[in-house]
Amino acid sequence: MPELAAASTEPRDIDGWLAALRGVGYHAPRALATAVFLAMRLQRPLLLEGEPGVGKTELAKALARVLQRPLLRLQCYDGMEQREALYEWNHTAQLLHMRAAQNSATPEQIEREVYQERYLIRRPLLQALQTPPPGAVLLIDEVDRADEPFEAFLLEYLGEYQVSIPELGTIAAMAPPLTLLTSNRTRDLNDAVKRRCLYQWLDHPDRERELAIVRSQVPQASAALTEQIARFVERLRAQPFANAFQRAPGIAESVEWAKALVALDTLVLDPEVIQDTAGILFKQREDVAALLPMIDQLLEPDVA
């Protein structure tokens, strides 16, 4: 049933996905489109890992636009618990109800009334399960920031698309939400979580893809400037330069940089403007310092 409802917006094959994602401004490599296609068809969650700024979160936004489904986002953090992720009872309302009904109802009646759905505060996971077909796109962002007990709590959801609430019973998905998990690998995720998911490692894009992304995100930049940006950033990430930095800039940084250069009315990259805007590419003092002596080398035209 959900398949029928979604048929109008869901691309039918890998090429369709590539085109549809490009249509909303996300230039996916083919392997990623394949993983998305499989995640939709097999109804499995998709785990995205990769360096910060390679477009993990953006993919979820793009998918929500392609599928025209609501995007629900659960940002994970250390110590996150069920009541922030799944549901919480509205205790204040329950208490008020209890007080009001104290004189007119029996304790059993009160108890029945107090644990009703209207006293339930729905958090993203529950919202995703209760979104009517075609379902939602659920982004569980930076799972690695939550702790291990939280992963264990996710297992039931990821495997069966259902959750158990003691007072209400099991709540199954009306339509399986397309679920994306992202991780920056600040720690390894549990194997039990991983085996329930499809896995995709996102790498920094090659020059062509970077060029396409910057072009579509910052259309105001001139073609020559865009090309220079793509080449400069690609070289930064490649040997022998990459070793000098603690963290190479991601796509998000190159797009930001392109925007900044446009704002500064730059037509051609030169050492001075790079020096002035290095803080957009690198967020560590040591990295900015390491960049300065290399700028001339990085700006040299291609040898090949």
Next chain:
Amino acid sequence: MQLGDARSGKLPDQITAFGRALRRAGVPVDSARIAGAISATQLVGLERRDDLQAALAAVLVSRPQDIEVFGELFAAFFRNPELEKQLLSQMLPKAPTAQPPARKARAQEALTVAGASAQRRAPGESELRLDAAMTASDLRRLRHADFAGLSASEFRLVETLARDIALPLPELPGRRQRPGPRGHRIHWGRALQQARRHEGELLAPPRRERRHQPLPLLVLVDVSGSMERYARLLLAFLHQATRGVPRSAFAFGTRLTDLRAAWKQADADAMLALANAAIADFAGGTRLGASLAELRERHARCLVGRRTMVLLISDGLDTGAPEQLDAELHWLRRHCRQVLWLNPLLRYAGYQPLAQGASVLHRHAHGMLAVHNLEHLQQLAQALAELLKS
């Protein structure tokens, strides 16, 4: 030829064999994943090789470190379905162009088991290979630690000490909460359940307190020449004494060795055997700065949110550049909770950390403890406990 196979129903067998080969190469693949891979193949089809590879990778791989081995095995499996023939041609010296034999040892081994019969048919070659392997391992043995398994008495000693001398590993109130009397917040769910029983009166609302969690521990053990005598029992003891604490362990000499896989073993002997195989610079020099740089570049995620306790066990006789050591320690200090330095070289009371490496370490470490004689494990254990308490 592959297409023909697929239509006559051989594809599931092939995928299963591929999955099993991956498992032999150390990629965690279970039967559920293989089943998933088969249905993924049916969905994607076999028209494009790169699609098939991406689809299988999405289902079968779940760690970045497996991507490379997957690629190599995929290339081997789906290039030439007659695996045995290919393996055979690879082993024959006259056909070196069949495929660059630069595969990972793991992938090669996984393939070799699959084609064991092929190996048997080429006895001449296998003799040669064996020969080469022996030379290599002889060479390596010179450099490897000679960690014997623990003798029965040593084992008892390690066990007893780990049990008796409880290392006071520090704990912090975490963000998670549990019902408890000392908390500041009211446990509303439980309060309401109680109120239900008392006609809606909140008599003594139960509270939630913060749950305590142990701080993650990062153990860096010097295995250079000057620390040779201590390394083995030290590793065994720390491995046993820090059970149940989130921990990672590295050995360093001239380079950094990741011991986390070894430390996952519950058994001390198994841990020592794995550590033995992993450490290739035993009893060599010390380049602490370079080792710490490697830690920063490749394993920085062991340092969890500035909570990690770093336990550095070294004599501080560093042969690397003091500037590098200084910079790396400065970085380490900023990314962990405490750097504790246990120095076994301090054999007399008037010791001053004058050696270059030692003075740098002394400046950066939050705590330092001198131990006069580390040979007795008991003293070591007590010293550690003392250091952690300070």
